[in-house]
Amino acid sequence: MTSQDLPRPLTGRRALITGASRGIGADIARAFAAAGADLVLSARDASSLEEPARRLAAEHGVRTAVLAADLADPDVPDRLWAEASALMEGLDVLVNNAGLSHPETVQTLDTAHFDETLRVNLRAPALLAARAGAAMAASGGGAILTIASAAALRPLAEHYAYSTAKAGLVMATRTLALELGEHGVRANSICPTVVLTDMGQTVWGEQPAKAAPMLARIPLSRFAQPREVSDVAVWLASDAASMINGAEIPVDGGYLVS
Template sequence: MDLGLRDKVAVITGGSIGIGLAVAEGLAAEGAHLVLAARQADRLQAEAERVAAQHGVRAVPVACDVATPEGAAEIIAAAESAFGGADILINNAGTGSNETIMEAPDEKWQSYWELHVMAAVRLARGLVPGMRRRGGGVILHNASICAVQPLWYEPIYNVTKAALMMFSKTLANEVIKDNIRVNCINPGLILTPDWKKTATQLTADTGGDWEGYLAGVAREHAPIDRFASPEELANFFVFLCSDKATYCVGSTYFVDGGMLKTV
């Protein structure tokens, strides 16, 4: 099936690993060119070169901190310089947290707000004008099931991802007149390197069975009884970017293996 993505330009934050890299691969397989942003320059460069060579597309790496105004500006400038703008923006960069509300300092709240919310705001402000010139576009926000079904140990993550979900909805209403479709995706359990790292650390003193630990997490939370691969989630991102999803506007989609407990 032709998804109408050939020669489109996609900006992806957190694009050198995990979900972001899987989305990059999925879009590149459909012929889309990429602007990949991440903090670790060496890994980013290597992955950009690999994906470009494998799929015959261009992939421009931008090593920066998207949580800063300067980082967002670098991404916007790179897309404009290399491609004259972008057709797709995937706001994916993010990370989990671990704190209590009573003990977390203001600085931690602010850092997550900058990463999960303001990065998306700044990139929208910078890239939407170019999307208008190009006749439209797609913006997707990678939030989390925790935006509506919080986990007790990461209140800052829960709150900022909820804010990202609301930003997605309000942005969608503002820019649909420009033929720019905005949607939000709330994943459940996705087997990213971060999950593997955490599970390895938690089981280091009890035999190191990180796979068994994650199997227990899946049993507890997901009726499907397993984690998804980043590629499974990326398939949904690619669909929402495509011309097969032209009536999908301002919605939040759960890709969670049944983890959400409400209707």
């Protein structure tokens, strides 16, 4: 039995999910709606979210709204939190999921790629979480979920900027947990290995030669499915995880202990 098999554990919660148009973010949106949460879904292209938002509302009887948000824009974190909060008259959960990657070696590192990765994967979610945490502390509590990566905890070749940004975001999440725990705000990170979203399937699942060395380092000998990340996200946002704060939860099949 998973957390999503329980009777709608997020009923009454209002959540903002970034990067919700595809991949892990889209699956977390599905899981949260099934668990009873009202949702504000954001992505760079809001039109890509309109039909999924309508479908989730109809299937699960929850409220949904969509917002356009390009996290490379330095003004977006403050605006996104303010607008999302206004749409739902407050928010109880933030899922910081949006991110990008430019795989390249240290020797071929592109400065523009490095700067963009830090803007989108570290600066924007860290500021968004800070604004969310302050608002939640003032209103009695909430949950902040960082979708980080196993690459935040163990270096991964050709991911210099990505690992740097995700590691910084994990530390930011720990700091939120430390400073805001006394106000009822819990902040935790989920750290997956490769997840077989559509993009992950193309990059890893359809390239056995590329996947083999990575799979050899995972004791379960497989990559993660999106639902396996979403299950953890639902649990962390629910009362079932009420004493979990400042943790990094690996969803990696044992990669980090191999």
